[in-house]
Amino acid sequence: MKKNSYKLGPDSDGNFGLFGGRYVAETLMPLIIELERAYSDALIDQVFRNEIKQFSKDYIGRESPLYFAERLTNYLEGAKIYFKRDELNHTGSHKINNCIGQILLAKRMKKNRIIAETGAGQHGVAVATVCARFGFECVIYMGKKDIERQKSNVFKIKLLGGKIVPVESGNGTLKDAMNEALRDWVSNVENTYYLIGTAAGPHPYPAMVRDFQSIIGEEAKRQILDKENVLPDALVACIGGGSNALGLFYPFLDDDVDMYGVEAAGLGLDGNEHAASLSKGTPGVLHGNRTYLLQDTDGQIREGHSISAGLDYPGIGPEHSWLSDQGRVNYVSSTDDEALNAFEICSKYEGIIPALEPSHALAFVFKLAKTMKKDQIIIVNLCGRGDKDIETVADYLGVEV
């Protein structure tokens, strides 16, 4: 490894500089240390690596294409835009990359009860999917409000054999579901594996999820070199917890490539109705790691807001906090309105209905591309498909579905 690399983190306690770590109750510490060990062992085990490779190919459907968005490029009259199409993955987003990795780890660790949190239900569906595939018990914590808002994902989880536990504590949304999953874990440490859905949580999750998602960037790098014979000029990805963004960015961190993580600006960064933890948050400790958080001056966590259910988490993976402080990655944001506009334009010009999450990334690409030259290249992570968002968008546009 290079000395001056951005890829060296985290240290053995899970720190990315100030950020990361393992801020969990003592009951969990031995388990988390065991998990870390199991993960390190697995990483160097060729059998494990081959299993991941095989499931990525045959089950997820990797590799995902790198697609030249010709019509959007012409429309914007700026840099060449490529979509990394993880929306084509089984279950419709990048979430499954991580789930396959972790379920294989759980199998190695002989834990056959899987728990997870979910907000909009995308991660819940991906977890229930891999649990079905491996025949493991599956318990999904989901806020009561989210259950009402995301009925079709709830039903999918049930079809897949998953059990949904409604979370009424707190505000009944994602962050409360994560608390509840942690409580379950503390209570069932022996047979239970907690399958966290983004590059957050206590060490080793942020590093592990990043690693499992890095296939995105690895493929993209190979693909763009194949197609254009040069590295891209910029990478753009949306940020919820930050897993799809890290997955794309990580393999390019030491290359001469600009990177933009796009947070949800919701109704705008001025008020509180956004989920821009990096742009508007301050460092704090939540869900097992130190990172930028939306919080009040007393350290109480605030709810995020975004039209996109997958982005309204009040925190962000710790590696992003570090990359931001290092100045390696630029963190910007798109509002609900901007994302919806990008959603519509992308559908109309490319015939690809993106999820609302990557629509935030696209909205930023709309601005960025115009400032760049025609021979420059942007890769944007199209990390999810929009099927799940049809109702939300229809509501917003005032159409009955």
Next chain:
Amino acid sequence: MKKNSYKLGPDSDGNFGLFGGRYVAETLMPLIIELERAYSDALIDQVFRNEIKQFSKDYIGRESPLYFAERLTNYLEGAKIYFKRDELNHTGSHKINNCIGQILLAKRMKKNRIIAETGAGQHGVAVATVCARFGFECVIYMGKKDIERQKSNVFKIKLLGGKIVPVESGNGTLKDAMNEALRDWVSNVENTYYLIGTAAGPHPYPAMVRDFQSIIGEEAKRQILDKENVLPDALVACIGGGSNALGLFYPFLDDDVDMYGVEAAGLGLDGNEHAASLSKGTPGVLHGNRTYLLQDTDGQIREGHSISAGLDYPGIGPEHSWLSDQGRVNYVSSTDDEALNAFEICSKYEGIIPALEPSHALAFVFKLAKTMKKDQIIIVNLCGRGDKDIETVADYLGVEV
């Protein structure tokens, strides 16, 4: 080409033995003949073939995996079951394979207004998708009843820039939409391309759609040889108009492989509430070709019934009628109940929620696998994902979504 081949059809008038042909109004004949010529030219044009290849890879996301359904295999305790996973394609089914082929043909023919029929909306979404991608005008004919039943696909088509024309004539379902599309075509022959969604309609559609879908079987052949070093013992696919089935079967027609086309038996083959054109129909002429049809003794066409909106077409592609009469392919059927059971089992055991259409194929696989030896191999075409069917299934199971 081999003398004794099942792959030689159709003849120059589009006949597969008794079936097929070009039974259309005189106004359309010159156009259809022009289309056939354009298609033959395109077929031998390397540029056209490369375009298809490139869009298949980067836009559709081909190749689709051939996945060993290990848990289902163990559950059934019979032959080894492989899924050909065209549900992972962009827009969620095999329909896009054909749409990419035909839109590129339309482009070659300089027709920039595309019309199509749709029932459940899957083909409509696929057509609107490729029209968006190529910037063509898109008009989708859809029965009034279907519009009410399939609101989210209707909204998707609109998001993609397609215009939906509600069809009130007849019973307001798929077959009426097809009539209406044919009427549009007659009225706008000069600038309009009719993008038919299955291997039916007048010649050259049945052959053309089959060819564009044959990528499914070509890939599957290569993949199974890679994985198992032998050809499969049986192929199974559901039959609406018959395009996904032909796509899988065609490249294997001259091989020693059993084939099963699975029609929708709806509430059972005894009454009229089914869509089993081959099992229960008689030869007749509809929508431009001679084939097996559901009809009364006066030659009036009957509505099909199936829980699966993509299967309730009262006809079937003419090549299937021929393959059936030749005894080359076995045509069987699955009821609504059997398909739903397969839908649930597949979801729970493999973490793959299939569309209701391939659930019919799976339901037959459940019976077939048990009659076969453990070292025998079945490939079933998982031609669509179940996202679109969540509401139908929930209704059926009495769950509120």
Next chain:
Amino acid sequence: MATRISRTFDELKSNSQTGLITYLTAGFPNQDLCLDIINELSESGSDLIEIGMPFSDPMAEGPIIQQSSKIALDNGHTMELIFDLIKKFRTKNSQTPIILMGYYNPIYQYGNENFIKKCLDYGVDGLIVVDLPPEHDSELCDLTIDIDLDFIRLATPTTDQKRLNIVLNKSSGFLYYVSIMGITGTKEPNLDILKEQVIKLKKVTDIPIAVGFGIKRSDQAQKISEFSDAIVIGSSLIEKIMENYQNNKEDLVLSEVSKYIKSLKAVI
């Protein structure tokens, strides 16, 4: 062999008249009234009568004829009822040629030979099968070769010279020229272009040429009659019947039909 159709055209020609062909869907608006209307049509001056055979999927028809087919089918239309209708008509009228027009499937289900035999027995003079192009019609057309049943084919604005030869080969009775690109009763023909096309046709065939598909008003009828051998009136007639029938003015149907036909007949 001179069929009733060719005799009619010969007569029209010798009188320097343009023929009026009227179209009515069998069983519409109901079986009895349908017979009365057909009688009225011939009495009011319709030279030939096309009887539409209702089909569940009439893909070349516009909304009006579609609806008339649906009404007939909902009323319980069968092929036997068509022959019954013709039989009754023929008891009073042995002059006016009757042409059955429709789609192939009902004929095919009936059995081609059986169908042709019935046509002959009941006094049908010609057949128009919309979705049987020349490439496919031999299985039906060939059965009519040596008998008094004309097989009438269609030509359209998209029919080029080469194709026209195919169409004309084995055509008999008259050539039905579709004046628009489209379905029945929708667009209006461009009369100048139409004239040119018909004149071209006349150069390559001696068979009479009837023009149909877009004719509604008597001014059109009049102009078209100047260069064609017959005009076909379909949708506009059905529409007139539909209006009166659906507004419960059943008693007016016949007089309105009569008035309309006479008005057309007067100008052509």
Next chain:
Amino acid sequence: MATRISRTFDELKSNSQTGLITYLTAGFPNQDLCLDIINELSESGSDLIEIGMPFSDPMAEGPIIQQSSKIALDNGHTMELIFDLIKKFRTKNSQTPIILMGYYNPIYQYGNENFIKKCLDYGVDGLIVVDLPPEHDSELCDLTIDIDLDFIRLATPTTDQKRLNIVLNKSSGFLYYVSIMGITGTKEPNLDILKEQVIKLKKVTDIPIAVGFGIKRSDQAQKISEFSDAIVIGSSLIEKIMENYQNNKEDLVLSEVSKYIKSLKAVI
């Protein structure tokens, strides 16, 4: 340096008594009543008092303590109000050790040094920070080394020998032994296993051992008191307060608390 906590444990030991530690969420059920309850607790026999610092995301708590936190936050809880509470308590009571228990983020936002200084100024004796494991607590723990503020760590059934050394290093005041694998106020401990575990602990450390997390009934309290230096009562106390308070029996809250504490104190 002998802190108020170690003095208390020394005293208990010399009287051969097991200590009773009670837990109450700051600001619950409201600021005034909270102060009255704390006073009542010490008067009724609670040897040490833990004051919970409400947090929006209390991931180690069961439903009861969660709810008490939420009520406190909804009431407008702030860190300053906690210190205000302690200040008022200390005007009447300078004996009973006060331990602040909670999650790291509110402390971190307050500023670690500022927080520690306030603790000293207001008479806080110990800190328990649930989500600060030894690997991460030096930034807070190190600030307490030379001052009269105990940094109390937790051991659990999952803490193995090797890890125990890490936990015990720099532990002071007492060791909080979590008797169950789980969150507060849910499961009940298996007393036989618990006993074994505490005895093992006592072999490797001289620091007093308090057992908490699952204790509800006086029979459990009695049995656990036989082998531990103190027991912690939390959820069951909050539950009693909640019941009375929510049923508008505010006036009964203090007497019920007193009765409950005395009943426990009597058996341990």
